[in-house]
Amino acid sequence: MNQSHASTSSQGPRDTEGAQAGAAGPAKWLAIVALIYLLLVAVGTIGSGFKWASGGAEGAERLFAFATNPFMGLLMGSLGTALVQSSSTVTSVIVGLVAGGLPVSTAIPMIMGANIGTTVTNTLVSLGHIGEKSEFRRAFSAATVHDFFNLMAVVIFLPLEMATGLLEKIALWLSEIMTGSANLDTGSFNLLKAATKPVSSSIRDILSGIPEPFGGILMILIGILLIFFSIYYMGKLLKQVMVGRAKAMLHAAIGRGPVAGVFSGTVVTVLVQSSSTTTSLAVPLAGSGVFGLKEIYPFTLGANIGTTITALLAATAISGGNAVFAMEIALVHMLYNTFAVFLIYSVPFLRNIPLVGAQKLADLAAERKALAIGYIVFVFFVIPLICVGISMLF
Template identity: 30%
Template sequence: MGANIGTSVTNTIVAVMQAGDRNEFRRAFAGATVHDFFNWLSVLILLPLEAATGVLYKLTHLIIKSFNIQTGEDAPDLLKVVTDPLTRSIIQLDKSVITGIATGDLEARNKSLVKRWCKTKTNMTFWNATVESCPAGAVCWVEGNQTWTEMNTTWTEYLEKCKHIFVNVDLPDLAIGLILLALSLLILCTCLILIVKLLNSMLKGQVALVIKKVLNTDFPFPFGWVTGYIAIVVGAGMTFIVQSSSVFTSAITPLVGIGVISLERAYPLTLGSNIGTTTTAILAAMASPGETLANSLQIALCHFFFNIMGIILWYPIPFMRVPIRLAKGLGNKTAKYRWFAAVYLFLCFFVLPLAVFGMSIAGWQVLVSIGVPIVTFIIIVIIINVMQSRCPRFLPKFLRNWDFLPRPLHSMAPWDKMLTSSMLFCGRYCCCCCKCSNCCRKDEETEKISKTSRKSLEMYDNPAMSTDKDTAENVRATQL
């Protein structure tokens, strides 16, 4: 469940790469966070259910018992042929040390994970020696008054060193790990920026209109409802091919941002991607050794059925497609206050998991006593928000809005003013902060553009409905 949440951070980072254009950012961030909301809401419902009933454990245990699956040799990996030459030239790890640590071997903890020698030879020498008493399990014989036994010793002959960057580096594993972490994050962010730039440059003009019509077209009545389920199958199939839900969702996020895919169509594609990514774990589990096959396959099936149950909860009934509405609201908020995207990433993927992890270490009593009131409070606030917008007459007068609270507790405007002033953003308050001569003029031009492109801003709910005239207005506004 935690892995499901963590894997959605990549496409959220991709959406941040489109923060330069407010309208694209609005759509892209909504398209990325719809995956986050689906995972968070599914965990919020299914984790307590699993803790109370063990439904996933019992279901997968029954399935494992009903099949007689034979073990394989190697887990299939369609991308290993491409990635292995590159990764082996950067770093190679000693799998025997990893196995030793996993199985609790104390000696393995003091060994380095970095593989230095790729070709070794183990030699063994035998000799006879006298002993006072025969060791258990040894072959012994008596000659005269002496007891003899066969002794042996082994040593490793190192023949050929590995050929990776860190083979001759005299650094501890922690330092090498931190270097690789920084390098991988740099490469990740660079690739994500290039993906966004490439898709933005390729899918413009008439090409975008054609793709938009094809991807967002529904089946004719009365089979329109089938379209979303076909999108789920397509998402699962594409994710199985690339063997990564992060890659697939990161690829469609820029398409949502530029308006090629609507949020309503991206949602089932994302759900299908969640199913497709579980097939890799299932295939890997089926290739496990016989003694661990049942447990590893059961974990993989738990991942699969967790996503299936999540889809059953949040997709078939249109009213229950809550992640779409939440993602739209968050997209609007982050388009208005773009700094909130960084706050969202920090809170949802660092602070919150760390807090839950800390409370769980303290014990389930601490977790429940702190977590339940917080979740209850959040649910109450959400219910009041919904009632304020739809049926305020059923609320007491003081709850019909949040004005009775201090403004920083119900509005981001004070925080926005503080952040933009402190970071010297040349934006809404640039005339006061930056004091640059062109800022005010740019603000006036932005106001004029916003009037002409207001209709375009509203089209992010369904960009497939935007016309050629809307696209032309967007082009003129961008050129201005």
């Protein structure tokens, strides 16, 4: 009898822990769904706030007149992403601004800049290997190959876009198909908008006593804070429930050819909702010598494609006249990253430029460690700040 009681007692805590562990999974997934809802609310809040602050489309154009220079928009996107270390956050904010009236043509260079700024995270991760020269050389080259690729993509596609508007035209055509028409009936039913509008409307009602444009500006700031909160905690929860599977997929796919590498990089990034996390998982594997630079390279490119899912998700919450444009800028992000991967990686000469650049920079950084830190500070922060400052002065 005592033995039976002891056995029951000893198993009780384990059973309780198992039940708690089983309950933790659904609880985390419910929290993730709630955070996705909060992200959609935040994007709608930014759009409403921007309309309020700018007084409509004409006001929006005046408000962002300084960013109509594509180079300025590129720098803003790059600097903003480097500061918050999340391209998902920045692109979601841009979708909200376009929903509020920011011209798509002004937003496109910002989207391209966000791709550059997001690479700072895995470059910082590579500094963890700085103590051992050969290990640091491998890790730093695996991190900066992403930098060189995204810079190349901008060099190719920004002038092409300025000359032809290719991405904007294709994205507009696709967004009209997806949303129904370029002139959506503002009264048409949108399930996501119906679910999120009461919250954003309540925020505006609370702020209604604040004079224009300060009420709108405050509403934009609230929306940005909600995006930060939702993406940060959604990323943390997704890492807890998915990173183990992501690592397994990474190990299984890397080294099995470029197509498998790109595909797995895309899928892993969709699962964890963070290209920074995906590429940061790969850097230590390169540093330790488990995989070479040429094997890590396509996986990193897949992360570029996978990260576009957040902006597409954010755009689904928008309805009314600007819904087509919100979806358009999200599609521009997806098309830009996808076209860049296919064009650059399919042409041997272009494909090798990021590899050679990353290897040479890593060789220099391994010999002079201060160069690595200086590279991060100047490329991602000092140079963009100086350029933005000069542009605003003149």
